[in-house]
Amino acid sequence: xxxxxxAAMTPTSPDEEGTPVSVKIRERIxxxxxxxxxxDNISEFIEPGELEKLLDEVEVxxxxxxxxxxxxxxxxxxxxxxxxxxxxxxxxxxxxxxxVEQPPITEFPNAEHLNELMIVGPLTVRSACSHHFCxxxxxxxxxxxxxxxxxxxxxxxxxxxxxWIMGRPQIQEExxxxxxxxxxxxxxxxxxxxxxxASHFCMSWRGVRDMDSKxxxxxxxxxFLKDPSLRREFLSLIPGKN
Numbered sequence: 468x469x470x471x472x473x474a475a476m477t478p479t480s481p482d483e484e485g486t487p488v489s490v491k492i493r494e495r496i497x498x499x500x501x502x503x504x505x506x507d508n509i510s511e512f513i514e515p516g517e518l519e520k521l522l523d524e525v526e527v528x529x530x531x532x533x534x535x536x537x538x539x540x541x542x543x544x545x546x547x548x549x550x551x552x553x554x555x556x557x558x559x560x561x562x563x564x565x566x567v568e569q570p571p572i573t574e575f576p577n578a579e580h581l582n583e584l585m586i587v588g589p590l591t592v593r594s595a596c597s598h599h600f601c602x603x604x605x606x607x608x609x610x611x612x613x614x615x616x617x618x619x620x621x622x623x624x625x626x627x628x629x630x631w632i633m634g635r636p637q638i639q640e641e642x643x644x645x646x647x648x649x650x651x652x653x654x655x656x657x658x659x660x661x662x663x664x665a666s667h668f669c670m671s672w673r674g675v676r677d678m679d680s681k682x683x684x685x686x687x688x689x690x691f692l693k694d695p696s697l698r699r700e701f702l703s704l705i706p707g708k709n
Contacts, residue, residue: 488520505597505636506645510568518558518566525554561595564634570627572653574618582657584697585611586704587625594633594642596669603639605665605681609650610701612658612690620654628653639665639682647686658689660701 495512496503503509513521530550533540540546558566588608596603607629613619632646643663651659662685671678691698 487524488517489524492517492521505565506638506641508565508569508631508635510566513566521566522554522558525558526551529553560634561593562635564631565636567631569649570624570631572620572624572628574620574653582613582615584700584704585613586701587611587622588705590626590629592629592633592663592665594635594637594665596667597636597638599669599673600636601668601672603633603637603665603667605663607643607646607664608662608705610658610660610691611650611654611656612697613654614657617656618654625650639663639667640684643684643686647688651688656689658691658694658697659686660688660691660698661686662702662705 492509492512493503496509499512501507501512527550530540533546533550538546538549540549586608587610589606590609592603592605592607594603595601609625611617628649629646632649633642643661647659647661650661662683664681664683666681670676670680687698691701
């Protein structure tokens, strides 16, 4: 039993004027002269209710992909609703960081004038590479050297910022820089250090299929760049990285 064409199974979901919601969002972005790369957040261009319409649209397109792969989504009970599941997974979970606003972060003044090295981690990384949409799974350590003017944020907020940045199609080198820029903007410390270690399924699941390789990279800002001893202290305090 062959599957029916996508259009016959699931109606497309253009709005009342017949324009797909993805086109409207893209037009707003272009009008603002902003980019919409895979690892960019585009939430400011999405109006209330449009994410649900976008989900319907992605479902239709995903059904077309399954049809073109000659997968019987009618007779095969396992793939009967796969197009919807995949659309929800990408928009609401894996790539949620593209479509929702930055999580609220409560900032407090450094009332006690803390100026000692603080390290947060390991924080879990769940992302996907921009090249193949294969999972990128790993850990991040964040080192902060505050000053009396630094904004203090709760430990759990670092995890939320990591999740928001990583919840997009990413390249590891760019992801760490994006995270560093965001934390520097939010906290204004004297220095910031980030180390990320991750397994890339585009290497272990496909391609060379090397199951053991990982990528480790770092970003150093402020005093961590200028002071080798501080940099060594941070790296020595990361378990297994000294």
